[in-house]
Amino acid sequence: MFSKATEYALRATIYIAQKSSIENKLSLDDVATGIGSPRAFTAKIMQILSKDNKLVSSTRGPNGGFYISDKAKEQPIIAILKCMNERDIIDKCVLGLKKCSEKEPCPLHFQYKTIKADLLGLFELKSIQQLANEIEDGNATISN
Amino acid sequence: MFSKATEYALRATIYIAQKSSIENKLSLDDVATGIGSPRAFTAKIMQILSKDNKLVSSTRGPNGGFYISDKAKEQPIIAILKCMNERDIIDKCVLGLKKCSEKEPCPLHFQYKTIKADLLGLFELKSIQQLANEIEDGNATISN
């Protein structure tokens, strides 16, 4: 479904939400180890996620690292997809037609659209915080 | 969702099902033009699809080309995915964990699994013939 980069982005963000706070930041190594992703590649992804400190925040130097503000934790999962520029793969035609539309639908369109709606609903409804809680409560893992 | 190769495979198969018969085969050019895919790449995909004449059938030489037997037309869409070795992308964890399981679920697992079931249902239920009919009846397109 998603690219490796976006998978790591999702896992990293949720992981940071669960483990970090502004007083207790996570280093790149913490994150990569925590979610089981390649360190250097994860660094690149963290750069995207923490660009302008919009979704994830970061500071350099001793005791620096990554964290997520309480406000950002309330963001829905889809915010991560948007950040990774993969928001619109949900809109694509399942058969790869240039445009998915009701006027020129592919033969799977009307059935697939309800599935897409469910997917979108999931990503729009679930917040980063909620998924972090699932892990915190021991009901889910993200560690590979 | 799927790779370009699999998208072309799905469209090509459905297109051939709609347009061809054993007496009226489609050439590679017919197929590539019909679904709007790059000719040479499509050739490679047709090789996979018609390997052993299992899903799509092909013959060489004058009046040769591709066609689909009535029996193969009754196959569900998922047969095309299997043929393209993309059947199992439906089983993958949405967050990219190595294994999607109930015992060590990711925080989206239980919601995502119903979506996966819907997807699988769609691909298992709809036959190649049915989708070809949609196009034949003017209710859908596949031509880009």
Place this chain on the structure above:
DNA sequence: TGTATTAAGGACAAAGTTATCTTTTATTAT
């Protein structure tokens, strides 16, 4: 001020996917 620490940024490498081109093989019709 200087040094250690940590992320940011840039250049590059490896692997995978998509796409093209050329040659070979099978088949038909003359």
Place this chain on the structure above:
DNA sequence: ATAATAAAAGATAACTTTGTCCTTAATACA
């Protein structure tokens, strides 16, 4: 037989994604 036709097969190219490495910049603290 020969020529024409059309797919199969192989080599290779272009592009994208994934991944690494090295240098630079920011920050804290002694």
